[in-house]
Amino acid sequence: MSETEKTQAPKMATGDRAILPEGARTIPVYIMGKRYEVPETLTIMKAMEYSGFKFVRGAGCRGGICGACPTVYRKAGDYKIYFGLACQTVVEPDMFLAQIPFYPANRTAYDLEEIGGEADAVHALYPEVFRCVACNNCTKACPMDVDVLAYISAVKQGDMAKAAEISFDCIQCGMCASRCMGEMPQFHIGQLVRRIYGRYIQPQAEHLKKRVEEINSGKYDKMLEDLTSMSKEKLTKLYTEREREPDLAPSGEWMPEDTQYL
Amino acid sequence: MSVIIPKKSADEFFEKIKELSGQDIKLCMQCGTCSASCPMSEHMKCTPRKAIHLAQLGMDEMLHEQNTCWVCASCHTCSVRCPRGIDLARVMEAVRQLTLRKNENFIEPSKMTAEEIKNCPQIALVAGFRKLTS
Amino acid sequence: MKIKYYPGCTLKYKAKNLEDSAVASLEALGCEVEEIERWNCCGAVYSLAEDDLIHKVAPVRDLIRVKEQGGDKVVTICSMCYNTLARANLMMKEDEEKRDTINRFMDEEIDYAGEVEVLHLLTFLRDEIGWDKVKEKVKKPLTDLKVAPYYGCTLQRPEEVGIEPLGSFELMSGFLEAIGAIPVDFPGAAMCCGSYQVLGNAEAVQDAAGKIISTAQTAGAEALAASCPLCEYNLGKEQDVQIFYFTQLLAAALGLDAEVSRFELNTGNAGELLKRKNFL
Known part of the structure; x- marks a missing residue:
């Protein structure tokens, strides 16, 4: 079979499974400059392990959400830099690979209760945000397709809600910071903004406040005491015979017969 | 002031300034209109006219010891008044860039107080960091 | 439109x-x-x-x-x-x-x-709306308010992007007349407030701003109209002449609610002056 001919094997990630689909062929990739032959169905992470590398850092959930395995790669003959998560990106022939397990970035200390909910609290902690030149390299580097420039712009404009919303999918991998001309830690700034948003801006649930007050006032103490001192049999019976909202009950209409704890 | 003979060839320095600013400082006839027009010159150790003279003589080291380019507010008053058509604001930018491009800052954003930052309109921070940090 | x-x-x-x-x-x-x-x-x-x-x-x-x-x-x-x-x-x-x-x-x-x-x-107001239309819509002309039109450095320099030729301040003066105020000719109209040097050389900025305000005061201005937040910030520290954004004066003349001008964000008591003159 020629090098360029496609195999019949499904072109999908086999993830962490070492068992390869039948007919999977191998392709050449370059890991830190050295050539390796790896099965074409593997993710970058698995391909590196297949090639003999062992991850002691820079690998976490292996499910595309923890942000520990950002990877930077190039393709032969292409000037562009590509970014991805090593645990999610499937290898391609002639990829040039390197892992970025950690990227140093300024991370300030703050007490969320003390800094308040104003945008200038973020400006004071991270004045370097004003060094943004809108080159957009951050957005291009984001493996989660977050519009990083847009949320940094929102921070500069003082719009915390907008910045929190746009940066929501950030997984703190730090690739934005690795490419930043203004040398700022976008991902830490975004995280601070989301914390401020949650603490000061997001509408608070009124019923939750009321319930917390009730709990603090001791309304449920007696019930809790009864439950903790109950025999296992009695507790099981109580649980299996509990009143349940019918699965198809219209939302907001069903009420239990016993309303004393509502 | 003792006589200092520039180490490097003056031409090399002119060329660098010309490349960065697009301006030919040799055109300057030392009339001093720039210094008289400058709203910041009182706070300069060396006025714009003198700074250009140092540059004309290729005395780049001495020029870098001055604060002229770091006090300049890029207001272009000198640029529009120069009878020789030199855009001095661009020359000042070139001199700043010679330092900034070595990864040296004139002000340190991380050393500013929270109060100072919170008081400033955002454009002050954006503009100040662009002009005074690397 | x-x-x-x-x-x-x-x-x-x-x-x-x-x-x-x-x-x-x-x-x-x-x-x-x-x-x-x-x-x-x-x-x-x-x-x-x-x-x-x-x-x-x-x-x-x-x-x-x-x-x-x-x-x-x-x-x-x-x-x-x-x-x-x-x-x-x-x-x-x-x-x-x-x-x-x-x-x-x-x-x-x-x-x-x-x-x-x-x-x-300002250019848009003159060319696309027109001073006549502005005058027509003015409900509370700022009669007799002496305002210095302040351009600073960025509205006129460099010449190729200036909103009007160097040394001419007709645009903002025309605007001020349209809203009923008296434009005050003063030598500081295109002087620089020190701009971003507020970060690098605050003292130099204070001197530059002080000069602008004192020339405006000498020329008899009660207020100064600006269009730049950095000018407002640098000049506002000098208390002798009240700094407004030209749009705040426009809003007052159009009879809009004072709340849209959010005078509390100005340095000094901007709203007070307009109230005292019965413009608000």
């Missing part, structure tokens, strides 16, 4: 008084103000180094937003934004080599060649 509008960062936060009074006034004058979407900071100062293009990317990206959102004109209010956008626009229109490099660098954006016209609000 619909207009595309570029606010700039400061108008969204520290100078909300400038934005709110401007937008409310434009609406009162019959304009539908459309803020462009996904705009970024323009960079506030235009990069002056010949070989430095990366610092010119930000304003060009904003102009691309206007173009891709179907605009052929964009109105800005902040003097620094105006200056930066207008100069970047000129470069993209006239310098083929730099235009190509910038377009190639921004490979994720559509190409741009200076198709959008950048207008300062």
Whole structure:
């Protein structure tokens, strides 16, 4: 079979499974400059392990959400830099690979209760945000397709809600910071903004406040005491015979017969 | 002031300034209109006219010891008044860039107080960091 | 009339008084103000180094937003934004080599060649609305209020982007007359307040600002009209003459609620002066 001919094997990630689909062929990739032959169905992470590398850092959930395995790669003959998560990106022939397990970035200390909910609290902690030149390299580097420039712009404009919303999918991998001309830690700034948003801006649930007050006032103490001192049999019976909202009950209409704890 | 003979060839320095600013400082006839027009010159150790003279003589080291380019507010008053058509604001930018491009800052954003930052309109921070940090 | 509008960062936060009074006034004058979407900071100062293009990317990206959102004109209010956008626009229109490099660098954006016209609000008011129409809509003329029209550095320099020729202050004077005020000719109209040097040399800025205010005072001005939040910040520290954004004066003359001008964000007691004169 020629090098360029496609195999019949499904072109999908086999993830962490070492068992390869039948007919999977191998392709050449370059890991830190050295050539390796790896099965074409593997993710970058698995391909590196297949090639003999062992991850002691820079690998976490292996499910595309923890942000520990950002990877930077190039393709032969292409000037562009590509970014991805090593645990999610499937290898391609002639990829040039390197892992970025950690990227140093300024991370300030703050007490969320003390800094308040104003945008200038973020400006004071991270004045370097004003060094943004809108080159957009951050957005291009984001493996989660977050519009990083847009949320940094929102921070500069003082719009915390907008910045929190746009940066929501950030997984703190730090690739934005690795490419930043203004040398700022976008991902830490975004995280601070989301914390401020949650603490000061997001509408608070009124019923939750009321319930917390009730709990603090001791309304449920007696019930809790009864439950903790109950025999296992009695507790099981109580649980299996509990009143349940019918699965198809219209939302907001069903009420239990016993309303004393509502 | 003792006589200092520039180490490097003056031409090399002119060329660098010309490349960065697009301006030919040799055109300057030392009339001093720039210094008289400058709203910041009182706070300069060396006025714009003198700074250009140092540059004309290729005395780049001495020029870098001055604060002229770091006090300049890029207001272009000198640029529009120069009878020789030199855009001095661009020359000042070139001199700043010679330092900034070595990864040296004139002000340190991380050393500013929270109060100072919170008081400033955002454009002050954006503009100040662009002009005074690397 | 619909207009595309570029606010700039400061108008969204520290100078909300400038934005709110401007937008409310434009609406009162019959304009539908459309803020462009996904705009970024323009960079506030235009990069002056010949070989430095990366610092010119930000304003060009904003102009691309206007173009891709179907605009052929964009109105800005902040003097620094105006200056930066207008100069970047000129470069993209006239310098083929730099235009190509910038377009190639921004490979994720559509190409741009200076198709959008950048207008300062004052120019827009004069040319697209007209002083006669403004006069017609004025409900509370600011009769006898002596106002110094202040341009600072970025509205007139460099000449190729100036809103009017050097040394002429007819544009803002015409505006002030249209709202019933008396423009006060003063030598500090185009003097620089010290700008961003408030970070590097606060003392020099204080001196520069002090001179502007004292010349305005000597010329008999009670108030000074500005269009730049950094000028307002630097000059506002001098208490002798009250600094307003020209849009706040417009809003007052149009009889709009004082709340749109958010005088509490001005340095000094801006609202007080207008109240004392029965303009609010």
